[in-house]
Amino acid sequence: MWKAQRFEAATCVSGPGDRRGRLHGHGYRLRVHVTAPLDRVLGWTLDYGDVKAAFAPVRQALDHQRLDAIAGLEAGDVASLAAWVARSAHQRLPELHRVDCYERDGVGAIAWPD
Structure with a gap:
């Protein structure tokens, strides 16, 4: 299962001549994917809350x-x-399988906890 999350933040991308070197912001979107056994009594793996x-x-x-x-x-x-995010979230959420991070439509990255 996965749970969507959002946050707003600013950043500078380092590198000489990189036009993204100026401070700029994004509305980041995350998908936090978790894997856990099915609870046969409740009928789900984990509660979204x-x-x-x-x-x-x-x-x-x-x-x-x-x-x-x-x-x-x-x-x-x-x-x-x-x-x-994957490293940090895995400490609190051991069921974490993967994190999809989007800085805008069509641009993002996927990471797995170490």
Whole structure:
């Protein structure tokens, strides 16, 4: 199953001559994919509310922040962001399988926890 999440943030992409080097923002969209055994009594794997609650500290750490100022996100790119989210979320959500991160339609990255 997966649970969609959103957050707004700004970043700079490092690199000489990179036009994205100026501060700019995105409305990031995430899909947090989890894998767990089916609970035969309840009829589902995990409650969406539990997934949202477990993921909330990760989202709050990113929402309305400057991403390239966060340790591990200095590069400012979506691939680094997806990997950071996967590592961070896996600590609180061991059932995490994968994170899809979109900075806008048609542009994104997929990451798996280490």
